[in-house]
Amino acid sequence: MRKFRLLCAVMTLVYTQVPLRATALTAALDIPPIPTVAPAHNTAVAPGITLIPGTFPEGQQPDGNTVIFTAPDGLIVMDTGRHAEHTQQILDFAIQTKRPIKAIINSHWHLDHIGGNPRIRNAYSDVRIYASGALEAAKQGFLADYRRDLEGALQQEPNGAQAPGWRNELAIIAAAPPADERIEASGAYLIAGRRLFIHLERYAVTAGDVWVFDPDTHVLAAGDLVTLPVPFLDTACPRGWKRALAGLSRTRFNLLVPGHGAPMRRESFETYQRAFDNLLECAAVPEKPGDACVDGWLHDAGQLIAADDPQRVRKSMSFYVAHSLRAKPESIVKLCGTRPARG
Ligand SMILES: [Zn+2]
Numbered sequence: 050m051r052k053f054r055l056l057c058a059v060m061t062l063v064y065t066q067v068p069l070r071a072t073a074l075t076a077a078l079d080i081p082p083i084p085t086v087a088p089a090h091n092t093a094v095a096p097g098i099t100l101i102p103g104t105f106p107e108g109q110q111p112d113g114n115t116v117i118f119t120a121p122d123g124l125i126v127m128d129t130g131r132h133a134e135h136t137q138q139i140l141d142f143a144i145q146t147k148r149p150i151k152a153i154i155n156s157h158w159h160l161d162h163i164g165g166n167p168r169i170r171n172a173y174s175d176v177r178i179y180a181s182g183a184l185e186a187a188k189q190g191f192l193a194d195y196r197r198d199l200e201g202a203l204q205q206e207p208n209g210a211q212a213p214g215w216r217n218e219l220a221i222i223a224a225a226p227p228a229d230e231r232i233e234a235s236g237a238y239l240i241a242g243r244r245l246f247i248h249l250e251r252y253a254v255t256a257g258d259v260w261v262f263d264p265d266t267h268v269l270a271a272g273d274l275v276t277l278p279v280p281f282l283d284t285a286c287p288r289g290w291k292r293a294l295a296g297l298s299r300t301r302f303n304l305l306v307p308g309h310g311a312p313m314r315r316e317s318f319e320t321y322q323r324a325f326d327n328l329l330e331c332a333a334v335p336e337k338p339g340d341a342c343v344d345g346w347l348h349d350a351g352q353l354i355a356a357d358d359p360q361r362v363r364k365s366m367s368f369y370v371a372h373s374l375r376a377k378p379e380s381i382v383k384l385c386g387t388r389p390a391r392g
Contacts, residue, residue, distance in 0.1 A: 081109045091117075091142055094304060094312055095266035101138050103130065103161065103309055110214055113161040114192055115139055115309050116270040118263065121242030123151035127261060127270050129165030131221065134169025138163030140172055149173055151241035155180040155228075155309060157189050157258045159284070160221045165314075167224040179240070180228035181249060181257025191284055192222050232259050248296065250274070252289035252386045254281070260293075269300055272306035275321055278357040279365045280328075282373035286385035287329050318354060324349035328366075332374035339370045348364065 079332040083303035091101045117139070122320050124143055130136050143150050155163050159263045161185070199215045204207040206212060235248040246262040254273045261270045273281060274293050282290075297305070297318065306312045313321075327349050331342035343366045347359060354362055 053329070057235040076374065084301070091138065094306060095263075095268045098263065098266060098268050099263065100306060100312065101130075101135070101142070102311075104365065110218075111161050111274070112164075113156075113159070114306060114310075115304050116261075117142060118243055118245065118261075119146070119148065120151065120240065123241045124147040125152045125154060125240050125243060125245070126150055127154040128156055128162040128272070129169055131161040131164035132217070133165075133168065134166045139165060145172075150176050152176060153178045154247065154259065154261060155184075156179070156239075156260065156270070157255045158184040158192075158225070159255070159281075160218060161274065162272070162308070163225055164217075164221040166226055170226065173326065177240075178226060179230045179231045179232055179247070179259075181255075181259055182228065182233075183230050183255050183257030184225060185227060186256060187284075188225070196222050219349060232257075233285065243362060250289065250293040250296070252286035253293040254290060255284050256286075256384075256386065258293070260297065262302065267301060267303040268300035269305045271305055271307055275305060275307035275310075275313070275318065277307065277310040277321070277350070278362045279369065280325060282369045284384065285373065286381070287332075287374055289344065289385055291326060291329055294325055298322055306361065313353075320353055321350065324353075328370075329374065332370055339367060339375070342370045342374075343367050 057247065067345070091099050094100045094116075099117040099119070101115040101117065103114045110131060112132055112135040113128050115130060115135070116127040116140075118125040118127070124146070126139055129139060139150070141195075150169055153169060153176055154177065155166070155168060163180075166178060170178075196219060197221050203215050203219075228271060232247055232249050236246070238245055238247050244264065248260050248262065248263060250258045250260070258272055258274060260272050260274060274290065274297060280290065302315070304312050305318050324346055328342055328346050331337050331345050332339075343363055346366050347354070347362060
């Protein structure tokens with residue numbers, strides 16, 4: 050039963066993500082439309098910064114957004130997707146622009162963000178991977194459990210419709226290389242000749258997340274700290290995540306690129322942050338029915354999720370309220386590290 054639940058949790062992580070269409074959503078955000086319909090196309094979000102949007106084709110698991118920074122000595126790639134098709138777009142971009150990929154920054158270890166690392170290293174053997182050290186711990190814990198669940202599922206349904214996807218997950222876990230440059234603290238980093246501020250958050254979406262602020266363009270690449278239509282709380286410390294959003298809010302960005310979904314201006318980010326904070330507040334009151342917290346999210350985030358299927362959003366959020374926000378205290382403490390995160 051425990052294993053089944055774990056598999057459900059991970060599957061929720063990957064199946065709840067709905068591809069954000071360019072039409073209604075970007076209209077609501079008052080920014081130039083970003084073409085996120087499949088096949089995804091790369092889009093310049095600012096001078097020297099390109100977005101390869103993650104997609105979520107029907108019946109497959111998603112890829113996170115990739116943000117490429119053009120640097121004097123080559124390209125810096127933030128997050129590499131899960132599927133070969135997504136990573137190929139990154140490699141194609143490097144070929145088209147005639148610039149080598151010099152560095153990868155992984156926002157966190159979820160498989161839709163690190164899956165392309167080995168493929169990029171195959172093409173550019175001297176690429177340096179920048180990441181927190183959280184992958185190593187996850188390989189011993191969460192990902193080890195997930196691997197066992199996948200192997201069990203494959204034994205039961207080796208020819209099922211989902212089997213190729215499960216095998217891809219196993220391959221990513223087995224091949225995931227450790228960081229060459231471990232991010233241990235926030236600060237300015239000179240990578241491939243370009244200066245970026247890399248921020249480390251401990252115990253937020255995972256035990257170690259990084260986000261990037263570009264001082265030249267005031268673009269902030271947030272990784273999954275900002276994820277729509279719902280925050281994916283499977284491996285999260287909710288209070289740490291709230292604290293991280295407060296940190297993003299204090300940063301003078303003009304445009305924020307989320308881990309999934311279209312770039313957003315500050316006003317939309319503030320809507321997201323308010324909805325997140327209200328969600329945690331609601332879930333912390335035991336007398337409040339879970340449905341009230343779900344309704345609150347649908348109301349507060351309304352404009353940001355207008356293009357999403359409300360039934361699907363409701364289902365995902367109900368799961369997270371029950372299994373993440375209202376999980377047993379010992380589970381939350383574990384995800385928040387040994388000491389409680391400050392609210
Ligand atoms: Zn993701």
